[in-house]
Amino acid sequence: MKPVVRYHYALVDDLISREEFDALIEKKITDCGNLADETAAALLVVKDLGRSHVKIRGLRGKSSLFCFYAKIIAFSGVTEFDRQNGEKGLVARLTVADETGQVDLVFWDEQAAALEETFEIADVVEVIGRHGKSARDIMPLNLRKTCVDIDCVMEVKERKAPKRVDLHGLIISLADPKPFTRKDGTSGEMVSGLVADSVGTARLLCWEPSVLAGITPGIAVTVSGALEKEGDYGGREVVFDEETMLSPAEEPPEIQTTALEALVPEQSVTVRGTLTRILPAKPFTRRDGSTSWVRNLRLSDGSAEVPLVLWDDEAKRPLLQGESVIIYNAYVKTGRTGDNEISLGRGGALAIVPHEGEHIRVQGTVLYVPQGTLLTSPDGSWLVDTKLPHGTYAIMTGFACGQRLFSESEEVLEYDVKMIKDNLEAFILSL
Template identity: 40%
Template sequence: MVLFHYALVDDLISKEEFERRVEEKIEECGDLLDEPTAAMLVVGALGRQHVKIRALSGKSSLFCFFARVIDKTEPKEFDRKDGEKGWVATLLVGDETGTTRVVLWDERAGAVLEIAIGDVLEVIGRHPGKSMHEIYALALRKATCEITCTATVGMSGTGLSSEPVDLEAILIGAEMPRSFTRRDGTTGEMRECLIGDAEGTARLVAWAPDHLMGIPPGSTVHIHGAKPDRRAEGRAYSIDETSTVNLSDSTVTIPFTPLGSVADAGQYSVTGEVKAAQEPRAFTTKSGNPSWVRNIRISDGTEELAVVLWGELALQPLRSGDRVEIYHGSARAGRFGGIELGVGRGSVFRLPQEARREITFTGTIIPGNGGTFIDNGTERYLITGEYQPGAEIAVTGVLAGSRIIPATAVPAGKTPKELAGRLAALIARIDAPRT
């Protein structure tokens, strides 16, 4: 048993020295400590502490933690690149702060045969390369401590099975379709979305974007054949040609997390009132593109939370007292203490009191300091998505305040006369004296 905990500090002291300190710790306590407890105290004294699952994203190269088994796979044989046989098994484990996958290789894979769902384990392991979503086990043993776990097998976002599932969810937000290149050189289109149900939010990648054609954000849908992505962080699914998406009459409520319960890692959906809002600040991304960032604070009447808005979300008009909803924000420790919630790509930020209506609009894409606009010579709206400047597009979607959230966007054919008329109207608006 001493060797189990010695794995945590084998880079600091010798095995003989570790055993000596464990024996010394037992003697100091008058034989009231058992060997595992004494070993844990020695490990702690050397600065290697047990952590919660949400802290597994830390910089340490080695972690030790307690967790309850939620699901497991049987050992599976595979062929290595060198032709040798190998074995692998996976455990899904959790505590009150989240879940993670524990991967057992070769001789350790057989240990899952002696592990039951519900068992509490003490695990020592490290991340594989740069991946933060799973732990490769170096050692593990059953533990007698109590662990509270919020996730249970049977919830649609838990478990290790990759079998397709059916979902009843709200389409919270959807980006415009974009092209991708397959390994064989052919191209296709995909669309990234955010959905939500009674269990929270989840990413949805549509490899067949036509499934979502004409479905505006805010709609409740029944998704048949959603494939879980078990290697993604948090809940994630994908749909393809074999899946279906239909409008549903079901009532779906997405839960919000109280601001005081937001930890320093993970994804959260929250709502609150804007207490303070700084002005957006422009910056240049690493790729050389312009972007914006804005810091605000929101309150739910009991607690406050710092929120950082990125990209076009930072440009949305805001003032103190506005009620806002945030879906799938990423929490982290703030640079100056406390916790902040990052809201950018993959998140949805909205003012629920906005007048929202369906809209069909044709215009020219015009980039500006306030974001990307679509202008028809008479009216101008902010538009969500990426478009070629100067492109003529026809969109259908939802108008939320001064922003169009497209459900579809296609090139618009215009006659030279129509284009000349629109250009003249635009020039007249630019040249008009301002009062």
Template identity: 30%
Template sequence: MDDQVEEIFRQVSDRISVEEFEARVNEKVSLMGGLCDPLTAAMLVAHELGAGEILTKIKDIRPESGAVTFTGRVVHISEVREFSRSDGSIGRVASLTVGDETGMIKVTLWDDATDLVVSGDIRVDQCLKVRGFPRLGRSGTEISIGRGCSIQEIDSDIKVRVEPLKIAEIRPDMGEISIIARVIDPGKAKEFTRKDGSKGFVRSMLLGDDTGSINITLWNDHALIDASEGDVLEVINCSSRERYGFIELQTSRYTVIRKSSSEIKYSERFTPIADLRVGEICNIAGYLTGIGELREFQRDDGTKGYVTSINVTDETGRVRVSLWGDLYRLLENADLGCRVEIMGGQVKNGWNGELEVSCGWRSRITFAPPG
């Protein structure tokens, strides 16, 4: 039972056992021939059991969730801002940051809904029940409040999560993310030219904690931060997205990055080769047991590319690993039998029907003598 289904079960746990609830959810999924996912089936079962409004935890709200109802405590309120629409009319917008014990989310109020801010009916530290529509905004998933939506004060003692997220807890399209992590690869700032001719900077940095690692893209002033391998950074108010199968963090002008004195242990989690599954992004470790030939090919844009392959073996099995681009250069100092660690490979179906791991520019590969 995943976290979202388990949360729905908790709302009806006084009426049904967990075994019966799971059985009814599975039955409903089966009867609907795959047209109903477990989360929707769980909601239907809860409704049949007489459950009232199903509340969603903030961490489970996604852009594709449809209308959601959740509760949270107001952490921050923006000023009301006026803007001109394309038809010449004037609109108003304000935003709230609302949190629960699982995370925080931005709630955007449009037009008449902003009266709640002007009148003072919405206040910092107030607990609210919100019904609105999730969408993907510039800083991750946010809630839009307009027609058909509602906000009401509730008498509740909602605890807002104040500790930063662990990297393993980060999912795509989250906003209001804060983490404390160690710099694994500081990267380098690169200058670029915007459409208006002005200059900007961008930098990709790899951060890690005791649950894994994640790339963060730093823009402009953030890209110029003085950070080296081993430094610990506190990153406040960034967002996440999925790109090429990887989850990564993005900064904005509202992001704060500062060095921290916290003790952060970093460790990668490696998947046994026998447990690899198609489509997942994986970390594997083992020994180099084969090296293929280097092949040159021509890309669609006419440039040359390179690919080679190696075999990696651990105590559970062996897998073929494709190395694209300049990754073949890492083999210059690698010998058969040396230790291999691969971070950020993508599991695919190979030509012969066997699984293989594909590594590109986002992958990190290290070779070390057996020890």
């Protein structure tokens, strides 16, 4: 692979493997009647994958590099500093913005010294860069002026100080605890997730997992003493720590949703609707060699029908056509056809909305199959959401809505050996 083509691959290396990228380049050259060279074909492949340019809000992606347009709104000036080896160094920052947010471009030494003579406030630039040490810092590898028009606020946004708040929220999702090491060398665990209230959705960070004791996704809570702050690229973050207290609430908060006909690209939204088409999940290889998944669906809410793309774990969830869902903190972008498209990956969540069903009590066996997790019994099989191990014999009580059982309680049973023998004998005789 040529160096320049490797550079283009770095814009999408979190989506496909290098081998897949090379294959797409060869196909693109063939489709163009061999009139496009390798570099031009690579540019077209990157565009097809939606990564030719991203918005500032989209810089949280996992690719090695990214490319975006932004307007210069502030210049820090050039500052001299002493390095640890005693040499002098220079550093400067350009604050740039688009309609979705602001970030700082950090320049060092010769690059920093050349900024005043090269760029001016209100210039629109094309940036190709990577993340710096801070999540809000971008290390530009290439910067050039463009004629692109960007309409954004020309004032540097002042970051609000974190504040303690009380809220009535709904716990949308909770990840497994992850270990971390404090500055004093002691260890602890943190839990990340998503919470929603009447204001909207917020990223949840819990540094004291004991605060969440007895709390699972789908439970409404009353929270006091949470720390609310602005995320690295905008949006809200809610932090639970040792000063936070929460308890289950009787009623969930009223959560605002956006109609599909009112979607605006480059925004995060919460929507609800019905799944009208479901295609199989497809695996792809990430740059670290791991396998992930993507899945294409269609979502309708009566006002419009739009494409829906699920990534990673959400793509592997068992879903049924006709089911009603709420999709929290999804990202709206312009699809390949020019229409709005909803993308749901890390930081978002999909919840299935139960409709009217029959309240039942089922005694059966939990089975993990390619289609999902089933509770199967002589009376039938239902999709269930459970953490019980494969092969567990259990009783579940809840609402059966079509092929899905929304379990309210679970009871693990010991296997009835006599019943198993009787069932085997009856099965053999039936043959």
